[in-house]
Amino acid sequence: MPKLQGFEFWSRTLGGARHVVAPMVDQSELAWRLLSRRHGAQLCYTPMLHAQVFVRDANYRKDNLYCEVCPEDRPLIVQFCANDPEVFVQAALLAQDYCDAVDLNLGCPQMIAKRGHYGAFLQEEWDLLQRMILLAHEKLSVPVTCKIRVFPEIDKTVKYAQMLEKAGCQLLTVHGRTKEQKGPLSGTASWEHIKAVRKAVTIIPVFANGNIQCLQDVERCIRDTGVQGVMSAEGNLHNPALFEGRSPAVWELAEEYLDIVRQHPCPLSCVRAHLFKLWHHTLQVHRQLREELAKAKTLEGVAAVSQELKLRCQEDMSRQKEGEKPPGGLPFFHWICQPYFRPGPREGSKENGAARSKRALEEEEAGTDVLSKNKQKKQLRNPHKTFDPSLKPKYAKCDQCGNPKGNRCVFNLCRGCCKKRAFREAADCPGHGLLFKTKLEKSLAWKGARQLS
Ligand SMILES: Cc1cc2nc3c(=O)[nH]c(=O)nc-3n(C[C@H](O)[C@H](O)[C@H](O)COP(=O)(O)O)c2cc1C
Secondary structure, three states, rough: OOOOOOOHHHHHHHOOOOEEOOOOOOOHHHOOOOHHOOOOOOOOEOOOOHHHHHHHHHHHHHOOOOOOOOOOOOEEEEEEEOOOOOHHHHHHHHHHHHEEEEEEEEEEOOHHHHHHOOOOHHOHHHHHHHHHHHHHHHHHHEEEEEEEEOOOOOOHHHHHHHHHHOOOOOOOEOOOOOOOOHHHHHHOOOOHHEEEEEHOOOOOOOEEEEOOOOHHHHHHHHHOOOOOOEEEOOOHOOOOOHHHOOOOOOHHHHHHHHHHHHHHHOOOHHHHHHHHHHHHHHHHHHHHHHHHHOOOOOOOHHHHHHHHHHHHHHHHHHOOOOOOOOOOOOOOOOOOOOOOOOOOOOOOOOOOHHHHHHHHHHHHHHOOOOHHHHHHHHHOOOOOOOOOOHHHOOOOOOOOOOOOOOOOOOOOOOOOHHHHHHHHOOOOEEEOOEEEHHHHHHHHHHHHHHHOO
């Protein structure tokens, strides 16, 4: 049977999915996808996989796809990053029997993507992208899809989308932020760009991504832009029941997720990261439990902290006075699943007053003892890691340049400075293994012996 394309692929294979869970490294793993599907998600993406590693490493394939197979986890799109047509297609061929389509990540704006030359850093290489999509479209038994970021210019974004459509892309997800809009500069996504793309591409469905935090946003986005579906990442992580239009108590979803993880295990670091996001607002109140969560070394340890958080919430609920409003301008009390608004520059953003005050709250907190995201990730990987500068091991410094000095250096210098000095003075430093004096003496002795003979 010829493979389905464009709108037919979307309506038949993907069941006309409108509610989509985004590809998320370390976060859209099988257990999370199953939880999201139970709560209204109609299509999920795997986390981004590295095409080259996928081709070369059978264990990577097993850990990230083959052992994650589950009949309830369909429709499923596997996402790759790649920058070589042959490698992309080889990886996709190895994945195609386990999914409904293969996606090319053209949106990752992180430094790691810049170094690896993939994601949004391929945005200007239209010739290469055309070759990648064309070959994948020709060789694969499943459709190839793309996830892009926008250019600042609507016109260029539209031409970019049309180029991908022409090359054979069968479904396009448009994240309405530019490559520069990341971290604190994320700001709002431009639905104007997405709307223009939707109008301009004619034979393939388009998903919108960005600014989706609740079901009303989903409906507004579809109405305003005309897209076929809407993808959520951060909104889904903070409220996996977003697509049901519900904001349940956090423990309800935390417990359900932990039960799924017991059946479909995943790395503890992923579980912890999910619970940090689900319990985000509660952990701002019961801060001492953050450390407990970070330190928990087993699934049951993590579950015990989650249970303790539930008890604390229930105590807080019982103390709540009638008519009391959630503090800090939040829409709900901390024990209810709700969006998290990243701190960021306020100029030019179109958010409403409530969102602004939420951001202000986060900014205040960022100024206290909250670790940066990277440090939090490091701490999740190694719960014993500390970032307290007073606990950093102290190195004795080189007298000349301030670099760490060699422990047994006779001059109290680092290796570089020691080498220069020992050479200049024809001296030895056994601590650094430098024997200029000894060698000089040996060679003089040898010369003297030759002259005598
Ligand atoms: C934890 C996390 C991991 C992500 N990993 C990926 C990824 O693997 N591939 C990708 O294309 N985008 C990735 N993204 C970006 C999201 O898919 C999405 O484009 C972005 O977060 C904007 O959507 P949002 O406003 O709903 O959060 C990730 C985002 C988050 C928060």
